[in-house]
Amino acid sequence: MAVTKETPRRPPRPARAEGTPRQETRSPEPVQMASDQPSHPMGALVTAADRDVAEPIVVPNTAWTPANPTAYGGGMPAAITHLRELEFGDKSDNARWSGALEIIPTKADYVLDLIRLNSLWPLLSGLACCAIEMMSAATSVNDMDRFGMFPFRASPRQADVLIVAGTLTTKMAGPLVRLWEQMPEPKWCVAMGDCTCSGGRYKRSYAVVEGIDRVMPVDVYVPGCPPRPEGLIYGLLKLQQLIKERRGHWPERRVGPTVPAGV
Amino acid sequence: MLAPVAGRQDTTEIRVSPAEVTDVMRTLHDDGAFRFRVLADLCGVDTGEVMQVVYHLWSENSPDWLRVIVDGLPRDDPRVPSMTFMWKGAEWAERETYDMFGITFEGNRDLRRIYMPPDYTSFPLRKDFYLADDAARSPGEGFRHMEQVRPPAAADRPLLTRRSKVQ
């Protein structure tokens, strides 16, 4: 079975001034588990590029004035509308109109996501044992191509999903992270197998990264040693569901040890 | 010969010293009586006190494996003549043994680390190299917490080393 990483709620961000171009905001420190000291070898791998959280599209809904004005970053601050109402003493229906006008881009993004989740091109990269099952998930018996998850692209520039299949060693971590950074957005990462989820049966080894979420963000974990091809396909369907539910919000990319729920 | 020829099950075992291993192996390989053409395996062993290099040979003349043990290599600077002049395929095996034990094979023209990254300073299969779960006993600390910071020659002897009762 596959377990999708539940998306944590976004921390409240300061309201963005109207009209100012949207700039990348630095997210708070990634979640660190007790086992992950800053002096950990992989700790240095958490780079600025990985720590950046792409800013989600926010639908300002000024029809409803929130209790906390700084919630729903962006949108029209409640105080100003209050002043304006004092000034003109009538009820203008700004809110409904502006809400309707600003909701359109979100819908477009939703349609784009529907398109994206129907053509996920995996990167043709297998690390170890799980690669065999990854290949047999694409072959005649259980055919990944039915969901548009074919062909495997050989070049990271054209891939959407990085299926990390197999044990990640410290020597391979650098090339793998470079592959991940070469893939264009939007991109998703599926951790296939116990070794990639948590180090698996080689957790004690001196040369193995204990879970790829120490070096790169992960969207879907598919445990199993190795998971059956059906398991991988189920995980990819979960990824489709994830993309659909996020409604055009970029997934929050966090690097750091995370425990998938239910594993 | 450091010890008499011993045989157990289907294996015959001889022990030689690093000085004479070259002649012994050449004789075994070329002499018509032996004709040990197939080098079945080459590996290193850390017994806790000394290093060993173990060769396994196969010949169509005998039904047994022949095990040649080069015994008594010092742990701080083990050196063995390389076998690449006779079996070129021994090159990678010697590289692996160097990588894992730090045993230097004189005459191997490509003796570098093959598994671990080149800036790796310790030799994982030595008995004084501990895994993560007994890293507390490890003399090494620091950047890679599983690895010694100093090369093992200079490393002080750990508190407890598991020694073999096999000689």
Next chain:
Amino acid sequence: MAGQTRVRSLDDPTVFVETPATIYDAIPPYPPRTEREAEFYNLGDGEMLINLGPQHPSTHGVLRVVLKIDGERIVDLDPVLGYLHRGVEKICENGDWHHAISNCDPLEYVASMFSEAMPVLACEKLLDLEVPRRAEYIRVLAWELNRIASHALFMGWIALDLGGLTPILYGFIERDEIVEMLAALTGQRLLFNYLRIGGVNGDLNHEFMSRLGDWMGHAGKRIEDSQNLLNENEIFVRRTKGLGVIDRATALGLCMSGPPLRATGIPYDVRRAHPYSVYPELEFAIPVREEGDSYARYMLHLDEIRQSIHIIDQVLHQMPDGPCMAQIPRLIRPRPGRAFIAIESPRGQYATYAMSDGTDQPFRMRIHDPSYFNLQVMAEIMPGNLIADIMAVMSSLDPIMGGIDK
């Protein structure tokens, strides 16, 4: 044209190096350490280095081959291993004998029935243990089935690396039938943790036998199909015949074994050269080819598949009754000693050298992987060929990085 780029060093992912974009020339950022390296990395006129891997479609797994090419022609090459080094030997030394079975499992991951046999056979040899004959027969059955599955994959891979899309899917269909059958027996598709010290995990069950009976009806049919696509195919034959020729002296000198060795005409098969298990009681031929090129290796795999089907037929007829597990204590303490055992895996002689010091943990567990030694031949035979030939030769040597990098 080349600006400053900040990239992670290939060898140490925790280090960022400020380099010119010529990092892509794959020249290591440190001075040469051996004369071989120094000779390899100084480029002649018109030569350039190109990185094949660690992530490349046709290097099976994470093998990295640094090519020194002149146009399309290969001048020299330097395989860089270790991208999948998991430290299995060290882990085996820190677990007890039973843990070693599951730790050795993923070494040769398309034929893990062989790699998981290493600690089992070694410990039995150290214990002087008598394994029930039924267990031996079941082992041989599982081994040969797994050999066919691995060869079926090989047949597809060599075609895929030469650009044919279809044969690998036929090979995978054959493999899936066998692997599902073994999953019915062992509970796992890929890493069956099935062999036990003193026998096997479970006796043959009904689903396995029914699946096996169905499969024996059309054994190897899919492989024959893909072979009909390839054997007479002009393009395939021209791309593999006379390519990557290995002569006997080189093969012996490089400690090669398995199909690459037998394709040069040396009938060295551990099942006959140094018999183990019940192979002396079974009659089968050791296919040998004289010309040591890729095409010979490819055809040799076909012959081995037929022989394996023949062996399975005999095993099913001679399968004795009785227990499939010996009476052994749960905690195993072999007396101090050394044992060397070798078996014939789909890629050649798979050997282990185990030492016990009387405790319940192996003192030293050395794994000898055949494709680790077979792969050395690349540097011998490839120079002078084209880039496209690397795929034909490498996939005919059939390396498995899990076993090579341990």
Next chain:
Amino acid sequence: MSVITRPWGRLSTAGKVLLPLIALFVLLNLLLLMGVASGVIPAVVRFVVDLLVANIGIVRFVVAATVILLISVPVAFINIYMEMKFIAFINARLGPNRVGPWGLLQSAIHGFKVLAKEDFTPTGVDVPVFTLAPAVVYLAAVLSLLVVPFAPGLFGVDMNLGLLYFFAISGLSVVGLLMAGWSSFNKYSLLGALRAAAQVISYEIPLTLAVVGVILLGGTLSLNQIVAQQSGWFWDWYVFQQPLGFFIFFVAATAEGNRAPFDLTEADSEIVAGFATEYSGMRFGFFFFAEYVAMFVLGGLATVLFFGGWNAPFDLAPLLHALNITINPALDFGQLGLGLLFLIALGPPLVILLIALPIWMLRSDWSLLKSLVVAFLIFNVLVMLAIGLWLAVSFAAVMGLFWFVAKTYLFVFVFVWLRGTLPRVRVDQLMGFAWKWLLPASLLNLFVTAAAIVLLSR
């Protein structure tokens, strides 16, 4: 100032949008009125119309180029879908079947996804060249469609040098590939581009020489006339007079379009993705589409040159004439007068009833309603067939388009079939085949054709 800003501030967002629009509308109307009244606008319109009529050729070219550019994308989608499905069947798979019925929309989804992908320029590339290359490749593939005659009267431009134009334009794609490979700052791209250049250039020669035989037979370079000369029954097609020429042309076309077994330029297992290794997003999409458009173009050219283009494989006109059956496509409904009303009102129900009754009587387990529904469907199918037949008889373009597309997609299917079956050849073997076998064979074909023409014309 506040006099203006205050009401403006009170407006709703929609009002802020609408008010300027209304003002603009009023202003434009006023201008129009003044223009017409003063007689300026009619003069301008007359001048523009005269200008367009004067150089109708340019207008036609621009329109045709636009239309070709527009239809090229659906063509690529159809080809990609065919390739995915047919290769899936060859592999004993199902192929895409989730998006749309039988996964018909899958290729379009792929296309839109590629369009929506991030599109960035890696470090160290030669930016302008890197940006231009995909457009060059795509335009080279698309513009060569301009001279291909789809049906009688349905073609972009009828040049009397059509073939020359075709080869000149399709040769441009090499430039695009070289630009892509060189500017990508990637060794795999460079290797792929050089392979592509060597391959395409050396296969241009047999391709052209194989066509020269047809040119000799037809005595013209205009594709329209070449097609017109193959009219009649199917044995009038040039493939039966130029079998060797057709074989050479087909092999060379396969290599020209970088299709398997000659797809060395994007050989996945050797050089990662060839010249497209560093391309992402829609730039990669252009390469991707260009390959499939080129597939269609080459299939169409093979059809036009050797398989009679839009000619049907049979010619019924003489037969009908012998039986003096005359089909008058131009129905004049006006003749029916009041009968038309009855036809429209009563005809369909009567026919439906006539079809439904026997069904109802034969299938006792069906209700009358069900049989009526079935009869309605059957009636619609019949009417569609009738209309289609009428179109086919009355407008030759429809029929010609049908035959052209049918033949072309036969070739596209053969391309896909080759890809699913054959492994890839090596570079030196590819070159050796071009220079040692195809070139002499095409020269021989040319010589024999010329000799035959000279001897027979005596």
